[in-house]
Amino acid sequence: MVKHTERPAFPEAASVPVRRRGRPPNPGRREDTRALLIRCGTELCTERGFQITGIDEVLKRAGVPKGSFYHFFRSKHExxxxxxxxxxxxxxxxxxxxLKDTSMPPLERLDAFINEAQLRFALSNFRRGCLVGNLGQExxxxxxxxxxxLAAVLNDWEVxxxxxxxxxxxRGDLPASHDAAMLASLFWNGWQxxxxRAKLEQSAAPIRSFGAFFFRSIGRKEMPAEYAEQPAT
Structure with missing residues (x-):
């Protein structure tokens, strides 16, 4: 069972000091505005890509005046x-x-992450996918x-x-001959x-099939019921 089923949302951005220009907004709302721009930009870039997403689109979605953008960011690249x-x-x-939830065995933690990702993807109507994967290709x-x-982000996830x-x-849940770092790299390659493909087909089926294939491939001793009917290849 998936333990976390809240509606997906991108978080408020952390404050990162940048050089400012232009007239500043209300100081009491400055970081809220910056965070809102980043959150809306994240949604648009995940749905459509970075290059096709215009600054005006981000400002429109955020409901922020045009002159505010360059107060927070020197360029679209930044x-x-x-x-x-x-x-x-x-x-x-x-x-x-x-992955750090010690109330579950380690493989069940990874399984729970996969299951929750399917739910989040479906709640976004399969529009967003993974920003890192999308921008890596673009x-x-x-x-x-x-x-x-982007490569540094993927490396952090692999660790x-x-x-x-x-x-x-x-724990003995996987063969002792396995190389955990190599398996983690294979996991993220297949996951992306x-x-x-789930975004392309607007279906969670490719994610379920990948989960079934990955766990069978690494020799998981007990397969969860949701993978029982998934193809092995």
């Missing part, structure tokens, strides 16, 4: 970096909530700064999953493909 950093913080909190070959930032899988190995 805004994109803030969006990625905000998504990293948001997603790592989600991962930690599952910008990875075009901008070295974005590429390095978290590797720690969970290593715990499963030490499954999420992309």
């Amino acid at each position: 805004f994109g970096e803030a969006v990625i950093e905000n998504y990293r913080q948001y997603y790592e909190k989600r991962l930690d909530r599952f 910008l990875g070959g075009m901008n070295d700064n974005f590429r390095a930032q 978290r999953v590797a720690a969970c899988l290593q715990e499963a190995i030490e 493909g499954a999420v992309w």
Whole structure:
């Protein structure tokens, strides 16, 4: 059973000092406005991509006057970096909530993360997918700064999953011959493909199939019921 089923939302952004220009908004609402811009930008970039998302669209969704944007961000590029950093913080909190939940065995934690991701994806009507995966395909070959930032995010996620899988190995839930770091890398490679296809097909089926295949491939001794009828390949 999935333990966390709240409606998906992107969090308020952390405050990152930037050089300002233009007339500042009300000081009491300044960081709220910046966070709102980043949250709306995250939603739009996840749905549509970074390059096609215009600053005017972000301002319109946020309900913020045009002159405010350059008070918070020197350029669209700087805004994109803030969006990625905000998504990293948001997603790592989600991962930690599952992968560090010691009330469950390690593989059940990973299973719970997969199940909750399906629910969140469905609640967004399969519009958003994974921002890091989306921007990695869009910008990875075009901008070295974005590429390095996105690669670092994926590496952080791999470390978290590797720690969970290593715990499963030490418990005897997985064969001792397994390399947890390699399995974590394979997990995220497959996960990004499954999420992309789920968005394309507007169905959670690719994510369920990936979960079934991954757990069978690593030799999980007891498969959850939701994977019982999923294809092995």
